[in-house]
Amino acid sequence: MEVMLKYKSPLAILLLILLGTLIACGGPDPSPSDDILAPLPTNSDGSSVDSGAEASNTSSANNANSAGSTGAEGDANLPTLLELLSEDPNLIFFANGVDNVGLSDELQSGGPYTVFAPSNIAFTQSELVVSQMDPAVLGSILDTHLVEGAYTRADLTAAGSVTALDGYELPIREPEGMLIVDYALIASEPLQASNGVLYVIDTLLLGLETGPEKSxxxxxxxxxxxxxxxxxxxxxxxxxxxxxxxxxxxxxxxxxxxxxxxxxxxxxxxxxxxxxxxxxxxxxxxxxxxxxxxxxxxxxxxxxxxxxxxxxxxxxxxxxxxxxxxxxxxxxxxxxxxxxxxxxxxxxxxxxxxxxxxxxxxxxxxxxxxxx
The missing domain is CATH 2.30.180.10 (FAS1 domain)
Structure with a gap:
């Protein structure tokens, strides 16, 4: 007998993926794009760039990204991991936890890292109150959500598992097109940062306890x-x-x-x-x-x-x-x-x-x- 992941029906999981994607992308923007008002691109001699070639280049770049290249590391125009966390109201509890344990500087200028960030709902479901936790205990929990290196979705599925900072091996599965890290559903597309990649997940991760005494x-x-x-x-x-x-x-x-x-x-x-x-x-x-x-x-x-x-x-x-x-x-x-x-x-x-x-x-x- 297989128990449904965290009591979610397949439809609920699909809706969560769609919702997570909309949240991650900020939802549709009803305002006109700034690109409409931008001047047409030109070559160095002042002539207009061929629109067909530009479209081809864009398509090639998109294909490269879908093949597993983040295109993120070292790109100063992208936000940092800390900025991605701080700017997303859906991740405020995780961002507060990062600040409480002193990880802010590392996610601002260190890396590259892959961050599996639990949503606010994930913290609410677990009834874990970040502000009331011992920083050492909270730090050990957050370390389970950070992996060295910038992993695209393709990288994750190819690897089959990744090792968190606390040494916990996080298995990666892809049942029916869903991407699961350990037991958590990845509920967003990869969010690229200048120093890594961030994924929103629907469940708090807890690594294995080490030592002879366990809860x-x-x-x-x-x-x-x-x-x-x-x-x-x-x-x-x-x-x-x-x-x-x-x-x-x-x-x-x-x-x-x-x-x-x-x-x-x-x-x-x-x-x-x-x-x-x-x-x-x-x-x-x-x-x-x-x-x-x-x-x-x-x-x-x-x-x-x-x-x-x-x-x-x-x-x-x-x-x-x-x-x-x-x-x-x-x-x-x-x-x-x-x-x-x-x-x-x-x-x-x-x-x-x-x-x-x-x-x-x-x-x-x-x-x-x-x-x-």
């Missing part, structure tokens, strides 16, 4: 069994919560095999209602009422409690959350919770604990909308 998000990413679960949460508030916050005491993490074995009627419902994947994800994040906040909820703790509460969207409305009770039982084969087997428990993280389970848990409130 719950880092544990999920490093394990290798939870790819589908990760895809559902990438770019959402859950991703940043599990990476930076201490909001949950435990995660029940369904494996990829668990998602592959979901009932056909549930899969069909989620394909038609992809935003409900978010409610499925929320159902697996535990912070039970009455349990001390910030205290790991181990398998032994859950067995002793006999049941735990987990959040679920109220009546599938998408507004607000209620709770459902999950029964925890000790059996000969191990511990079950809500009917799912805990296949490996107590994977420790810096901000909670992860339990791998063999079944995707579906909220009862959502099941009421699933047809047989």
């Amino acid at each position: 719950m998000w880092g544990v999920l990413k490093a394990d290798g069994r939870f790819t589908t679960f990760i895809v559902i949460m990438e770019g959402t508030r859950f991703m940043t919560d599990l990476r930076f916050e201490d909001n949950y005491d435990a995660i029940l993490a369904p494996t990829d095999e668990a998602f592959a074995n979901m009932p056909a009627n549930v899969v069909s419902y989620l394909e038609n209602n992809p935003h409900d994947y978010e409610f499925v994800a929320a159902f697996h994040l535990l912070s039970p009422d009455g349990w001390p906040q910030g205290t790991d909820l181990t398998v032994a703790d859950m067995v002793e409690l006999g049941s735990v509460q987990t959040r679920v969207a109220n009546s599938g409305s998408g507004f607000g959350f209620g709770f459902e009770e999950l029964t925890v039982a000790q059996a000969e084969t191990g511990v079950t919770i809500g009917g799912a087997q805990i296949i490996e428990g107590d994977l420790d993280a810096t901000n909670g604990i992860v339990h791998a389970i063999d079944t995707v848990l579906i909220p009862q409130a959502l099941m009421e909308h699933v047809t047989e």
